[in-house]
Amino acid sequence: xxxxxxxxxxxxxxxxxxxxxxxxxxxxxxxxxxxxxxxxxxxxxxxxxxxxxxxxxxxxxxxxxxxxxxxxxxxxxxxxxxxxxxxxxxxxxxxxxxxxxxxxxxxxxxxxxxxxxxxxxxxxxxxxxxxxxxxxxxxxxxxxxxxxxxxxxxxxxxxxxxxxxxxxxxxxxxxxxxxxxxxxxxxxxxxxxxxxxxxxxxxxxxxxxxxxxxxxxxxxxxxxxxxxxxxxxxxxxxxxxxxxxxxxxxxxxxxxxxxxxxxxxxxxxxxxxxxxxxxxxxxxxxxxxxxxxxxxxxxxxxxxxxxxxxxxxxxxxxxxxxxxxxxxxxxxxx
Amino acid sequence: xxxxxxxxxxxxxxxxxxxxxxxxxxxxxxxxxxxxxxxxxxxxxxxxxxxxxxxxxxxxxxxxxxxxxxxxxxxxxxxxxxxxxxxxxxxxxxxxxxxxxxxxxxxxxxxxxxxxxxxxxxxxxxxxxxxxxxxxxxxxxxxxxxxxxxxxxxxxxxxxxxxxxxxxxxxxxxxxxxxxxxxxxxxxxxxxxxxxxxxxxxxxxxxxxxxxxxxxxxxxxxxxxxxxxxxxxxxxxxxxxxxxxxxxxxxxxxxxxxxxxxxxxxxxxxxxxxxxxxxxxxxxxxxxxxxxxxxxxxxxxxxxxxxxxxxxxxxxxxxxxxxxxxxxxxxxxxxxxxxxxxxxxxxxxxxxxxxxxxxxxxxxxxxxxxxxxxxxxxxxxxxxxxxxxxxxxxxxxx
Numbered sequence: 076x077x078x079x080x081x082x083x084x085x086x087x088x089x090x091x092x093x094x095x096x097x098x099x100x101x102x103x104x105x106x107x108x109x110x111x112x113x114x115x116x117x118x119x120x121x122x123x124x125x126x127x128x129x130x131x132x133x134x135x136x137x138x139x140x141x142x143x144x145x146x147x148x149x150x151x152x153x154x155x156x157x158x159x160x161x162x163x164x165x166x167x168x169x170x171x172x173x174x175x176x177x178x179x180x181x182x183x184x185x186x187x188x189x190x191x192x193x194x195x196x197x198x199x200x201x202x203x204x205x206x207x208x209x210x211x212x213x214x215x216x217x218x219x220x221x222x223x224x225x226x227x228x229x230x231x232x233x234x235x236x237x238x239x240x241x242x243x244x245x246x247x248x249x250x251x252x253x254x255x256x257x258x259x260x261x262x263x264x265x266x267x268x269x270x271x272x273x274x275x276x277x278x279x280x281x282x283x284x285x286x287x288x289x290x291x292x293x294x295x296x297x298x299x300x301x302x303x304x305x306x307x308x309x310x311x312x313x314x315x316x317x318x319x320x321x322x323x324x325x326x327x328x329x330x331x332x333x334x335x336x337x338x339x340x341x342x343x344x345x346x347x348x349x350x351x352x353x354x355x356x357x358x359x360x361x362x363x364x365x366x367x368x369x370x371x372x373x374x375x376x377x378x379x380x381x382x383x384x385x386x387x388x389x390x391x392x393x394x395x396x397x398x399x400x401x402x403x404x405x406x407x408x409x
Numbered sequence: 410x411x412x413x414x415x416x417x418x419x420x421x422x423x424x425x426x427x428x429x430x431x432x433x434x435x436x437x438x439x440x441x442x443x444x445x446x447x448x449x450x451x452x453x454x455x456x457x458x459x460x461x462x463x464x465x466x467x468x469x470x471x472x473x474x475x476x477x478x479x480x481x482x483x484x485x486x487x488x489x490x491x492x493x494x495x496x497x498x499x500x501x502x503x504x505x506x507x508x509x510x511x512x513x514x515x516x517x518x519x520x521x522x523x524x525x526x527x528x529x530x531x532x533x534x535x536x537x538x539x540x541x542x543x544x545x546x547x548x549x550x551x552x553x554x555x556x557x558x559x560x561x562x563x564x565x566x567x568x569x570x571x572x573x574x575x576x577x578x579x580x581x582x583x584x585x586x587x588x589x590x591x592x593x594x595x596x597x598x599x600x601x602x603x604x605x606x607x608x609x610x611x612x613x614x615x616x617x618x619x620x621x622x623x624x625x626x627x628x629x630x631x632x633x634x635x636x637x638x639x640x641x642x643x644x645x646x647x648x649x650x651x652x653x654x655x656x657x658x659x660x661x662x663x664x665x666x667x668x669x670x671x672x673x674x675x676x677x678x679x680x681x682x683x684x685x686x687x688x689x690x691x692x693x694x695x696x697x698x699x700x701x702x703x704x705x706x707x708x709x710x711x712x713x714x715x716x717x718x719x720x721x722x723x724x725x726x727x728x729x730x731x732x733x734x735x736x737x738x739x740x741x742x743x744x745x746x747x748x749x750x751x752x753x754x755x756x757x758x759x760x761x762x763x764x765x766x767x768x769x770x771x772x773x774x775x776x777x778x779x780x781x782x783x784x785x786x787x788x789x790x791x792x793x794x795x796x797x798x799x800x801x802x803x804x805x806x807x
Contacts, residue, residue: 107547110545116541116545120537216626217558217559217627219584226563307557307560309559311558311560313532314534355542358538358542361523361525363525364496364527
């Protein structure tokens with residue numbers, strides 16, 4: 076336990092160093108990087124993803140996974156767009172969109188917690204099924220022309236220079252930090268992720284925790300879907316396609332174990348900042364799209380390899396040292 | 410143990426997908442095919458600027474005496490300009506880029522032209538970060554072939570608010586939000602006519618059933634052409650032509666191939682596939698040829714002569730049409746240069762000179778009646794290529 080804690084600490088150290096290196100590189104390479112507006116753009120261009128990253132961290136630490144988040148984003152947006160097209164008052168459309176998220180989350184959660192099915196399979200079918208439903212609703216059309224106040228939420232600064240979504244992200248981040256790192260509920264999340272049987276016998280209501288996590292995940296994904304619709308000014312069936320993988324990438328790069336039980340939001344926050352800054356820097360330096368995804372891929376592979384190789388070298392070196400000391404002692408003794 | 414294995418496979422999946430250029434897990438190499446299939450014919454960027462005489466098929470329009478003053482460009486201004494097509498690795502966009510470079514050389518713009526685009530197969534909205542970053546960099550002009558429908562509007566508007574000139578080409582912004590001028594390769598309404606005529610020509614007076622294989626469902630140019638095609642089909646002359654279905658291949662070779670195959674399976678009595686996209690028409694022709702169906706099912710649409718020459722000659726795709734993409738990039742560059750340097754204020758009826766393309770007149774965009782203040786300039790008519798003139802076509806696009 077102690078050792079894994081130490082490793083975690085050092086992993087966050089590595090991430091922090093990487094982030095600092097990227098920031099220094101970016102600011103020395105392009106004068107636009109440090110502009111205030113650019114720092115806001117950097118968050119805004121990926122804001123929906125990083126909001127979902129927060130809840131995905133909970134779910135993966137809990138030993139589960141939610142692959143359906145991007146499809147829920149699209150479905151919630153399409154439900155909203157579909158009703159709006161049919162002339163339903165817009166407030167109800169937004170509510171229906173969010174409620175869609177709660178329903179999909181409850182479905183996922185019920186299947187996992189009470190149906191005893193692997194979350195990977197349940198949410199994989201959600202990934203396909205919810206996306207399919209979204210396409211059924213809007214076919215190949217896109218729905219836009221939402222009321223002005225809704226478009227403004229996503230497109231214009233709200234408080235000072237900050238857009239609403241960016242403010243919401245930081246509020247949610249603080250709430251998530253408090254729950255996961257400081258509260259009893261957060262400890263349950265870790266305990267279940269480590270060993271759900273042990274947790275169950277110690278009186279933790281495992282089913283309830285999982286159910287709540289999936290419902291919140293559905294709700295937040297739906298919310299993110301609506302934010303995206305506000306930012307782009309319209310919604311389509313294929314909105315946010317592939318986003319789930321980028322979300323999971325950020326969580327894993329943040330040092331959260333895919334098997335559950337270990338990880339921290341601090342690491343995930345660092346990994347979010349690393350990926351956003353890296354993408355922004357490459358964009359400002361006009362790195363072609365293909366190379367950008369290549370770099371992110373390489374980073375993920377390195378983030379898995381380097382700690383392992385590092386530990387391997389350390390162990391070999393340690394063994395040799397021990398041997399040398401032994402040999403030395405024997406010689407002295409002989 | 411089983412659970413661990415499953416989780417490991419997810420990690421593996423993630424790693425793979427992180428390396429792929431697409432945001433989806435679609436296999437990337439196949440989508441690159443159109444560019445690599447015809448490497449020799451892709452225009453060399455060094456094309457001499459005197460040569461465009463070979464680009465004759467697009468007769469320079471509106472050379473008759475202009476009524477008002479014709480705005481001319483002052484060469485030698487240093488303007489940072491971004492050329493932003495729908496995605497990388499598509500031969501027609503490389504041609505347009507070559508045309509823009511030729512115009513940049515003529516106008517002696519000392520700033521380097523940036524050629525930026527999302528990776529092939531990515532989401533249409535991948536263009537948005539590029540526009541936002543270009544705005545941050547404070548470039549003078551963005552030349553956009555839009556691939557995200559109206560979703561790109563807010564980002565373009567933000568660019569305009571920051572003083573960036575935005576000219577669209579090839580594919581406009583349906584709502585015209587933030588767009589100053591659209592350089593249309595061809596009058597969109599005439600293109601439906603061209604496609605209907607080709608279909609009637611190929612199928613003969615008896616007509617028949619046909620289907621449309623388009624690009625992405627949100628590419629506004631293809632949608633406009635299909636709409637104009639449907640309009641034209643109402644004419645009694647084309648009453649024998651029956652449109653069965655419109656499907657979308659997303660301008661990816663693999664998806665287009667699947668969709669073409671599905672059409673063949675679904676409609677056994679279909680006589681023609683009409684694909685108003687260079688990727689789609691090549692994929693459809695390949696499918697029909699490989700299935701040995703060229704005698705019963707024909708292919709037509711908008712195709713690059715170099716990619717289609719074998720299909721035109723073996724009668725799988727007897728007629729195709731296209732305009733010159735090099736001229737499109739060239740005209741777009743002139744328009745963006747004029748607007749960004751402050752010489753041209755786009756408005757209805759204003760005329761400007763675009764190098765060897767001659768004098769062009771800005772008009773109200775009748776194809777977008779709902780979009781307020783949408784302006785366009787039309788480059789010229791499309792050329793139909795068949796067995797007799799396809800070799801000229803291949804040369805013209807070099």
